[in-house]
Structures are given as C-alpha cells and as structure tokens.
Amino acid sequence: MRTQVGIIGAGPAGLLLARLLQARGVDCVVLEARDRAYVEGRIRAGLLEQGSVDTLTEAGVAERLHREGLAHDGLELRFEGENHRIDLAAITGKRVTIYGQQEVVKDLIAQRLADGLPLIFEAEGVAVHDIASTRPSITWRENGTARRLECDIIAGCDGFHGICRAAIPAADLTIFDRIYPFAWLGILAEAAPASHELIYARHADGFALATMRSESLSRMYVQCAPDEDLAQWSDARIWDALHRRLARTGLPSQVNEGRIIQKGVTAMRSFVAEPMRFGRLFLAGDAAHIVPPTGAKGMNLAIADVRILAAALAAFFAGRGEALMDDYSRLCLERIWKVQRFSWWMTQMLHRGDMNDGFEHRVQVAELRYLCGSDAARATLAENYVGLPYAM
Numbered sequence: 001m002r003t004q005v006g007i008i009g010a011g012p013a014g015l016l017l018a019r020l021l022q023a024r025g026v027d028c029v030v031l032e033a034r035d036r037a038y039v040e041g042r043i044r045a046g047l048l049e050q051g052s053v054d055t056l057t058e059a060g061v062a063e064r065l066h067r068e069g070l071a072h073d074g075l076e077l078r079f080e081g082e083n084h085r086i087d088l089a090a091i092t093g094k095r096v097t098i099y100g101q102q103e104v105v106k107d108l109i110a111q112r113l114a115d116g117l118p119l120i121f122e123a124e125g126v127a128v129h130d131i132a133s134t135r136p137s138i139t140w141r142e143n144g145t146a147r148r149l150e151c152d153i154i155a156g157c158d159g160f161h162g163i164c165r166a167a168i169p170a171a172d173l174t175i176f177d178r179i180y181p182f183a184w185l186g187i188l189a190e191a192a193p194a195s196h197e198l199i200y201a202r203h204a205d206g207f208a209l210a211t212m213r214s215e216s217l218s219r220m221y222v223q224c225a226p227d228e229d230l231a232q233w234s235d236a237r238i239w240d241a242l243h244r245r246l247a248r249t250g251l252p253s254q255v256n257e258g259r260i261i262q263k264g265v266t267a268m269r270s271f272v273a274e275p276m277r278f279g280r281l282f283l284a285g286d287a288a289h290i291v292p293p294t295g296a297k298g299m300n301l302a303i304a305d306v307r308i309l310a311a312a313l314a315a316f317f318a319g320r321g322e323a324l325m326d327d328y329s330r331l332c333l334e335r336i337w338k339v340q341r342f343s344w345w346m347t348q349m350l351h352r353g354d355m356n357d358g359f360e361h362r363v364q365v366a367e368l369r370y371l372c373g374s375d376a377a378r379a380t381l382a383e384n385y386v387g388l389p390y391a392m
C-alpha cells in the first residue's frame, strides 16, 4: 500500500488530522491499535475551547456537537466555603463547550467511514521504518497478516504510550517531565449536575471538580493519591468527599447523588518532548505532550497541533516546500508551553500538595482571593481557559 500521510492513532489528533488533510486533497491512511468499540467507549475529558469548536465546525464534523454540546459562559471557583463566578463570556466574548472527547472521536470515525476512507482498527505490532529518509514506511499485522504502508510523511498521533515518540533517537529528543504527587478519582453518575456551570473547588481535604456530560449525567472528580486503590472508595465515601469539598458555608449541598456508572483514576503529569519532528515523522497531541487535566487542555492542544500540521503538510504536497514543516515544532511549542504554564498554575493553586504546614493553604487562598478580586487576574484566567488565539 502507498499513501501520502500514514497516521498512527485514531484519537482526536489522528482523526482530525485525517479530516483536515482530506479537505486539502491530501491522501492518508489511519492505523489504530485498538478496536472501534474500545476507542469510542474510552471516557476522557470533555471541554472544548471556542477555537476547538470552530475548528470542528469548519471541518464539517460538528453537527451533533452543536445539537448536544453544552455551551458555558462562565465557571465557578469554590474555596473557604465561598463561591465566586468567573464570567468568561463577558471578559473574553468567547465560551467553552462541554462535549465528551469520545463523542468527538465517534463523530470523526463516522464521517471517515461514511466517506469510505481508510481507517484500520486492530492494527497489531505497528512499527515505523526509515523515518530519517524521504520514503518512510509503517508495518503492522492485520488478522495475523503482515502489512506494509509506504508514505511520504508519518504522523505520530498515537498518544502518550504510543510507539512513535520512542522511534526517535533519544539523543535527538529533549524531555521535560513533572509527575504530581496526586491524581484524580473520576466518576460518571446518573445525576443532575451540581450547577449548570463547572465548579472547581480548593478544599483542605483536596481538590474537587463538578462537571457534566448532559443535564442528567454528572462527571465529578476528587483529588486522590496517584496509587489510589479504588476498592477503598465506596460510593458513599465518594459522595461524602464531594459534598464536603464542594460545600458552601450555610447552604445545603448542591451535589446530587445518583447511580455511579463509571469510576477511574487519572494520573497527573506535565510532559513535553522537543522537538516534535524527526525527519519525516511528526508528533502531534499526547504523543508529544501531556498536561494535567485541571485546565481541560489535553484535547484542545491536540486540535491546535493538527491545525498547524495539516497546513504544513498541505503546503508541502502542493509543492510549496518545507518551510512550514520546518517551523511546525516551534509553532506548536509556543502554544504548548503557554498551556503547560496555565495547566500547572491551575493545578498548584487548587490541589493539596505534600506539605501540610499551613503555608501552602494560605498562599493558595490568597491567590484565589486575588484572582476573584482583580479584573486583571480574572481576565488572565479567562483568556487562557477559553483558549489562546491560534498561530494559524
């Protein structure tokens, strides 16, 4: 088989890249290690920046997103029993939209299959070859049969645990990594959301977040240990933690209990691999970087990367040279580091760290009070949260 771009990974990065390349007349094949049901069922974050919604809309894959997504004009910050609303729309003129990552993935898969374009699930033992040459290739096994795809370009969109980043010689990659001493225990529950907007809470017991997937489906998180044993968290203990951490002084709890239909632990990490290109292999999304989920940026960063990659590859195949491809990593990393900074900042402001000496508590509360009391600080939060402008 031969194609122009071999895309490894059918997450938001790989699938959206395929769609953006299709619109520019560039051929590609998408290879995914897991089966379709697994990819479509994987529960991840679910908040889209305004720019991400616009990108999906321009790509013609946002019909259901506009029907089912929940647009939010603000968010709530809760600490010391107080509630403070940040009016994102009034400050920035933009809003964010709640729509599960796996719904974005489902829409992109449905579109690609409806268009009759190649998307191969259950590709086993995917490997990349000759990435430093102008004729790289990908091999894998499909139902036990060995397959080979010759390409001009390989896009490594295979997530944090994929094989593409590892295919780059270690000496040609610089890794920046920070692992946090805490994680999130997340639940999906058949219950009306605590509020119609998201609530981010800082509490002496640890962070909590109340978000949602629909008017009747709540998604909630509580800070826990990185090696937390889920067996230690009965439903009653989870609800108790949510009631406590999201409490407002003198008011009854807004948290609505319901049947918990999914429970899981999300690790917290900041990670960047530089540069995001080696020869004809380009990394995009989680393959190149991870942010802690506090700023809700993972999927949005993946979308920002592939916007640039699609433009660079389209220019290359249109005979306009490699200048944009050469600039791909630099352009992406400019946004990535700003988003890393924001995600790290939100994380350290809202979580209980290792220290238990009262200093951290007071500094966090002072920061939150400053944030809620200053137009400039609120604007800083808001413009990062709704999404910084794109480089292209």
Ligand code: APR
Pocket: 008, 009, 010, 011, 012, 013, 014, 031, 032, 033, 034, 039, 044, 045, 101, 123, 126, 157, 158, 159, 160, 161, 162, 163, 284, 285, 286, 287, 297, 298, 299, 300, 302
């Ligand atoms: N071969 C083929 N596919 C692979 C391989 C492999 N060796 N390894 C991993 N994959 C697939 C995974 O099964 C997954 O479907 O690559 C896909 C990567 O998708 P994501 O992990 O969703 O990463 P990305 O598309 O970059 O999206 C970033 O995902 O983890 C969240 O918070 C993150 O929201 C962000 C988003």
Ligand code: PHB
Pocket: 044, 045, 046, 047, 098, 198, 211, 212, 219, 293, 294, 295, 296
């Ligand atoms: C989610 O809805 O899952 C979500 C929202 C905001 C975050 C993280 C996760 O910061």
